[in-house]
Amino acid sequence: MLLKIAKIPRSTYYEIRNRQDKDIKNIDIINAIKDIAIKNNMLYGYRRITLELKNRGFNVNHKKVLRLMKKEGLLAITRKKRKYSSYKGTIGKVANNHIKRDFEVTGPNQKWFTDVTEFNLRGEKLYLSPILDAYGRYIVTYNISKSPNLNQIHDMLNKAFKDSENYKDLIFHSDQGWQYQHYSYQKILLKNGVIQSMSRKGNSIDNGLMEGFFGILKREMFYG
Known part of the structure; x- marks a missing residue:
């Protein structure tokens, strides 16, 4: 009756209800993700958080963790920073290049x-x-x-x-x-x-x- 009055299709109603049920089931996972992220200063990516969740007893895969982190705005913010460089010009002897893209070796210490x-x-x-x-x-x-x-x-x-x-x-x-x-x-x-x-x-x-x-x-x- 209410669906008819509100002119909401039955399929839409069940879709919303199922989504709400899923959200309720995910509350514990989301709270755990927030706890892990905050305790680690938002430095952990979704894969490390997935491992930590499994250590805490949650049976969850990394795809779901990534989805929840995106939804809750918990993805680590990365900024491009100037890469450290030790180059300061020619201050001593510059050695020849003996590698020349050849990384092949037959044993250690070569x-x-x-x-x-x-x-x-x-x-x-x-x-x-x-x-x-x-x-x-x-x-x-x-x-x-x-x-x-x-x-x-x-x-x-x-x-x-x-x-x-x-x-x-x-x-x-x-x-x-x-x-x-x-x-x-x-x-x-x-x-x-x-x-x-x-x-x-x-x-x-x-x-x-x-x-x-x-x-x-x-x-x-x-x-x-």
């Missing part, structure tokens, strides 16, 4: 890659300097510092070369950042029989493994 990237965590800038082995794409060692300085690079190298392995003919690739042009950095490589390699200015393809690692890491930390 080709290493390094770079420094910046993270902004809760208003504090941190700098990550890792070494990636082309064999297995694993991280050999790393250093996290509040400042991208030589101490960070020296600590990373000291940890990488601390054992008695033979590093002769290892190719160690980077960009032309000032740290890698510095005499003390190059001296440590020379001491260990390492061949230094550098990308050409403005061409990051030869350091693509490192760039790819940073991309995955940041996506998982902030947006995934």
